[in-house]
Amino acid sequence: MGSTQLPPGTEETLAATTAAAAAPGEPVEMVQLLGPDGKLGSDPIFSDYAKRIDPEKLRVFYTDMARIRRFDQEATALQRQGELALWVPLTGQEAAQIGSGHASQPQDYIFPTYREHGVALVRNVDLAELLKQFRGVSNGGWDPRENNFHLYTLVLAAQTLHAVGYAMGIQRDQKLAAAEDSTDSKAAVIAYFGDGASSEGDVHESMVFAASYNAPVVFFCQNNHWAISVPTEVQTKVPLANRAKGYGFPGIRVDGNDVIAVHAVTEWALEHAREGRGPVLIEAYTYRVGAHTTADDPTKYRESAEEAAWREKDPLDRLEKYLRAEGLADEAFFDQVDADGDELAKYVRSTTHGLEVPDIREAFANVYAEQHPLIAEELAWFEEYSAGFESDEETAN
Amino acid sequence: MATMTIAKAINEGLRASLTKNPKSLLMGEDIGHLGGVYRVTDGLIKEFGDERVLDTPLAESGIVGTAIGLALRGYSPVCEIQFDGFVYPAFNQITTQLAKIHARSLGKLTVPVVIRIPYGGGIGSIEHHSESPEALFAHTAGLRIISPSNAHDAYWMIQKAIECQDPVIFFEPKRRYWLKGEVDVENAGLSADPFKAHVVREGTDATIVAYGPLVPVALAAANAASEDGRSVEVIDLRSISPLDFDTVEASVKKTGRLIVAHEAPTFGGIGGEIAARIGERAFLHLEAPVIRVGGFHMPYPVAKVEEDYLPDIDKILEALDRSLAY
Ligand SMILES: Cc1ncc(C[n+]2csc(CCOP(=O)(O)OP(=O)(O)O)c2C)c(N)n1
DSSP states (O other): OOTTSOOTTHHHHHHHHTTTTSOTTSOOOEEOSBOTTSOBOOOTTHHHHHTTOOHHHHHHHHHHHHHHHHHHHHHHHHHHTTSSSOOOOOTTOHHHHHHHHHHSOTTSEEEOOSOOHHHHHHTTOOHHHHTHHHHTSOSOOSOHHHHTBOOOOOSTTHHHHHHHHHHHHHHHHHHHHHHTTOOOOOOOEEEEEETTGGGSHHHHHHHHHHHHHTOOEEEEEEEOSEETTEEHHHHOSSOGGGHHHHHTSOEEEEETTOHHHHHHHHHHHHHHHHTTOOOEEEEEEOOOOSOSSTTOOGGGTSOHHHHHHHHTTOHHHHHHHHHHHTTSSOHHHHHHHHHHHHHHHHHHHHHHHHOOOOOHHHHHHHSOSSOOHHHHHHHHHHHHHHHHHHHHHHHHO | OEEEEHHHHHHHHHHHHHHHOTTEEEEETTOSSSOOTTOTTTTHHHHHOTTTEEEOOSOHHHHHHHHHHHHHTTOEEEEEOSSGGGOGGGHHIIIIIITTHHHHTTTSOOOOOEEEEEEOOOSOOOTTSSOOOHHHHHTSTTOEEEOOOSHHHHHHHHHHHHHOSSOEEEEEEGGGTTOEEEEOSSOOGGGGSTTSOEEEEOOSSEEEEEOGGGHHHHHHHHHHHHHTTOOEEEEEOOEEETTOHHHHHHHHHHHSOEEEEEEEESTTSHHHHHHHHHHHHHGGGOSSOOEEEEEOSSSOOOGGGHHHHSOOHHHHHHHHHHHHTO
């Protein structure tokens, strides 16, 4: 039995402790390993997964969470200074993103929404590239195939279906590979979406398709409690993780501010999917500490006490407490993390200023993959029109 | 040469593509064991199995959305939407995602998805089974939209659509599914380029442009007009986006008169686009304003009155008379 298989009986336990046990409306149990006090607890299933995380990996988790928080602050500042059209902050959701991102393997493909900057970091997307969209110089910015990290999608939930289709493609590839006796490693897909997006029909349809075809996909819902100004209670009457039961696959609620539990649960889910046992829904129970975007004003719709209560559960603080208490990181480590953060901020600031504004001809070039007469005609008109200005300038000079 | 119906020609075209390209696959509601409500996919599941011919859950956004994911993974999915009026739940996936992914990724990603939609009226059906929504899609950059009018085109155009690296919406003229015609399965001929219009009847006095289900109507009108000594040219547009204005323009420069006929409502339709373009390109060659013959600005009417709604020979001849009266 490999590490990818659960011990006998645990699947049943899992089903019982997660989705299956809770009737609609009843609170679902939440997997938590590292509490807000920084103490490590245990879980009958997921502690085994947590044990795979060595101290070095824990330090990487901390470093990445700190880096992405620092990046977030820098991007928010850039927006305030008019350098970005909009920014979508992630502060509060670092553990959900860094933990799940690190659970993925390079061959897994990731479909984010628009707030998954932490996952992007883990997948080695250049953070300056990530800002292109928010600076208005690109509708994407990076090559999704380089790191198997898809472009952001602004139409909520649309990508959840793409994720399932992609997973169906992986299934077919595996059959073809098996026929060719290839040693390609098995892959899975993660689809990220929010608690608000969970109300969209596409999420529902994606889960129906995923279940029907037993697709290797992990649905990762970051329940950050707010869809702009609307609380989760308006989106759902049952804990979101419970919904999975209705589709016929496991649903797990995990403490989204506990990077160890998120990693453990996601690793389990990805293995489950890669091994051909079908989809999993993970609900990472977390909180959007700041505004929805830089255009938002949370004071209009929520109490500051709520925000303060969640700050007490801060994902970085609790891992820092643990690392210090266990003697896994010293002052020098934390100083280094701070210094790295400063470096990153400097890099992001300077590269943002330098992001090139594209020529609209690039847009003409990419509407279609194949030659298209209307594009050719409109481009020719544009060239002639532009040339008119150039010759005007020449005459003026 | 073989003689077959349009439905059979599409079936054979799909079969040829599935055979040629191991990464092509079909997906849709009831397309497997039933062979589709129009039997266009008849027998294909037996031949290619349910991994290549998928009876999907009943969810149009799901069909197109997962097809996009499959295409991103290197597959060439062909989706069937059961009826024209049921494409709207997938409208979001088609217009905000499918059409834009190539552009959004600066050309790094391609999504060669084909969406087959049986469309148009004239079959006496009930609500939502007779619509012509092509203009809604034609307005969206990034999509290609074609519609065959005969069996040979149907056989080749579906294969070319599947080969095309851009998303293609393939509108099938459902009331012509049983129209028989010669198909040269060896030689695509003019059908090798599905995005070009064909002059299907030569003439000198006026031009009628039509596509899909109205091509036979336009030809019948031209034949009727010839009995009155009028020589009418008929163009089968075949491709709605891109639209082959060059062929239309060349014809208008010869005849001086243009009538555009389609089943979709006239207002905001493809006919208006053709009229405007030809006005810009061939104004001095026009002897009369471009006249549109199309549906009224109303939901597709109940079957018992659809004859009053649909462009027919008489409506086209009336337009021809008006044009010739200038
Ligand atoms: C289809 C669609 N409808 C509306 C919006 C506008 N909108 C952007 S974000 C948002 C709230 C999303 O909330 P949630 O899914 O919980 O994700 P979060 O932003 O909290 O991460 C809304 C309504 C959108 N982007 N897409």
